[in-house]
Amino acid sequence: MDAIKIINQSSMKKELPVVNIGDVVKVDVLIKEGDKERIQVFEGTVIAKKNGGISETFTVRRLSYGVGIERVFPIHSPHIANVEVVRSGKVRRAKLYYIRGRVGKAAKVKQKI
Secondary structure: OHHHHHHHHHHOOOOOOOOOOOOEEEEEEEEEEOOEEEEEEEEEEEEEEEOOHHHOEEEEEEEEOOEEEEEEEEOOOOOEEEEEEEEOEOOOOOOOHHHHHOOHHHHOOOEOO
């Protein structure tokens, strides 16, 4: 059991990004194509955070050509290069799944001042 804890702690990141529900974030993801690596930016609203410890994840939603796209990112993943908070959101819910059914201005989250 101790060996599992040591392995888990060694694969955890030292500095975690501070990501809250409702924030608009830019996530830099390392993409491997053959033997090359590049960074792709995924920008959207954080609609959920789950679990804790090594298995902690956050879900980011964005609209692309009128189609909603959601990606789930593990916080401790080695494929995540950087997480930058573009703006903070003012929300009163832990999960923003209701945004899936909204379109246009109704799908926006108020900015925290």
